[in-house]
Amino acid sequence: MADMSRRNFLRSAGILGGGAAVATLLASCGDSDTSDAVQSGAVKLDFWTHDPGYVKTYTTSANNANAAKAFPFTFSLAVTSLAADAVVTKLIAQAQAKKGTPDIAGLEVSQFPRMMKQNIAPSVLVDWSAELSDEQKGDLLRLADYTVDGKAYALESDTCPTVLYYRHDLFKKYGIPEDVETWEELQTAAKAALRAGKALGICCNGQPGAALGTFRQLYQQRGLNLFDESGKPSIDTPEAVEVIQFMADALKSGLFTMVPDPYGAPNGAALKSEKLIATFMPNWYNVYGLQANVPKQKGLWRARVLPKFSAGGGIGAALGGTGFAVVKDKPNTKASIDLVKHTYLTKEGQLLRFKTAGYLPTMKSLYDAPEFNTYADPYLGGQKVFPIYKQIAAEAPAYHQSAEAPKLIDTLGGAIQKAQTGAISAAQAVKDAMAAYESQTK
Structure with a gap:
């Protein structure tokens, strides 16, 4: 499917437009491509998204991690660009077929309810609740958007105040x-x-x-x-x-x-x-x-x-958002978790996300960081907007x-x-x- 810009998607989906009905899911949605987990070396991660901004962000993050030798992996991405609803549709279909699932997928927030049906999210996706420390859980904004039965299955990309x-x-x-x-x-x-x-x-x-x-x-x-x-x-x-x-x-x-x-x-x-x-x-x-x-x-x-x-x-x-999920029980699951953590759970990653695509920090603690607070928005007449975002992020209901x-x-x-x-x-x-x-x- 041809690449769809974020703006075109938002226009067609109306932010909160419902998706197609979820098909009946098999009791287990594991990927039959699985084998022993890869622990190190070169990994090419299947990366699905509706927004080219995420491709730029994750590609740069992977290159930075490789240069810093921050992980035992050398990351590269195999990108599949789909409309936001198609990401979820294809993910569910491939999970049912037990092959061809992505390693990392960006789930637009209005599409995530389709993953809540028939135990799909717990069957297919990594439980981030088990990957995060208590300190990280307390610092992250918008975990509730991607939570099923108290467990979070994606990490939000932008607070969208x-x-x-x-x-x-x-x-x-x-x-x-x-x-x-x-x-x-x-x-x-x-x-x-x-x-x-x-x-x-x-x-x-x-x-x-x-x-x-x-x-x-x-x-x-x-x-x-x-x-x-x-x-x-x-x-x-x-x-x-x-x-x-x-x-x-x-x-x-x-x-x-x-x-x-x-x-x-x-x-x-x-x-x-x-x-x-x-x-x-x-x-x-x-x-x-x-x-x-x-x-x-x-x-x-x-x-x-x-x-x-x-x-x-x-x-x-707040309005809008995209949570990034990792498909579990695949050879590259560990590497995928490491890359998402590097991109979303570090100050460097969050600053990179802002510089490459304008995504705001999803960690409360960073709203006081000078790297963000000194930013003057040129379109808004040089206005320093982060003090405004911080007020809203602190008040927005789950x-x-x-x-x-x-x-x-x-x-x-x-x-x-x-x-x-x-x-x-x-x-x-x-x-x-x-x-x-x-x-x-x-």
């Missing part, structure tokens, strides 16, 4: 303070901009997953997520109704504008025409959303923490997953889209979503 990107020059022009504390205060402060037809955020009417992306980020600000730690839906709440109503009201007032998704031509046109002068999205949107669509606006944008809801909550939110996530994404995302247009109330959207989800998961 959501910020409010805003046009510094236009906020000044329309008299919008850059330090407004709440969404409600922002609405009031932006009256002149709204009268001029400017919007400060988006809602989406494309795929249900795109609509849910907006909801999820705002819902996390209220301290909640789609599922609780036990894997049960946690959307039948007053906070969910509040957030959906806020989205509908923001569209009605003009604070937000409607686009199919945050990546396509309509959103790009809104940025270029200066109709959209602020938007809340994760750190990676700087490159894949703003710079990709409006490179000539370099230096005009800034980032800040999200305004809070006056009813409660905080600034913590994102618990469920094997049934695609069903909730479709039902809730569709209901939110109806509420955005006023076809149903926010309370009815939650009620309808829960009813549809329960009927599909009996």
Whole structure:
């Protein structure tokens, strides 16, 4: 399959789009290619990913490890580039066939629920919980995203903290303070901009997953997520109704504008025409959303923490991510574990990841490291952004997953889209979503 850039994948998947149904899995998913584990020497690792940024990162990491003679292995990669959903589809198929599985695979976070079905992840993947020290577990962010029954089967690549990107020059022009504390205060402060037809955020009417992306980020600000730690839906709440109503009201007032998704031509046109002068999205949107669509606006944008809801909550939110997993019981399993650890569990590896592809540290302790804190983002006018990321990373609630996530994404995302247009109330959207989800998961 042709290589797919991260931006194109995000557009097509809507971040949270559900994948195809998982096929019935055999009781054991071991790879029949296995033999005695390789302990040293040259190893070529089968490496599957949807994002060329990871190829660059891991290739450089492998070369650095080889040069430093940090391991008894000499690493090289055999890269297979697939769409994010195809990585999981092919991984499951090859595990069933008991041959042809990768050594290392990047699992996009919205696709991981497919690995939670029918004991797939425990049958196929290395349990990182057994590979990490207690200190490492306490320092790593976002282990919950790839956890099944208390065990983590992938290591996250990026914390993906959501910020409010805003046009510094236009906020000044329309008299919008850059330090407004709440969404409600922002609405009031932006009256002149709204009268001029400017919007400060988006809602989406494309795929249900795109609509849910907006909801999820705002819902996390209220301290909640789609599922609780036990894997049960946690959307039948007053906070969910509040957030959906806020989205509908923001569209009605003009604070937000409607686009199919945050990546396509309509959103790009809104940025270029200066109709959209602020938007809340994760750190990676700087490159894949703003710079990709409006490179000539370099230096005009800034980032800040999200305004809070006056009813409660905080600034913590995140969206997107990819966890790297190692297939167990293969000849190169030990070498694969060593390379992932070198890339993701060392200061040098985390700094390399940031320099090569912009992935933020996933170790809490590194948010105080000068190598990161002194970074001045050229697109954001030389702004030092890590103090902002650190605040968000400390507050973002754990994102618990469920094997049934695609069903909730479709039902809730569709209901939110109806509420955005006023076809149903926010309370009815939650009620309808829960009813549809329960009927599909009996």
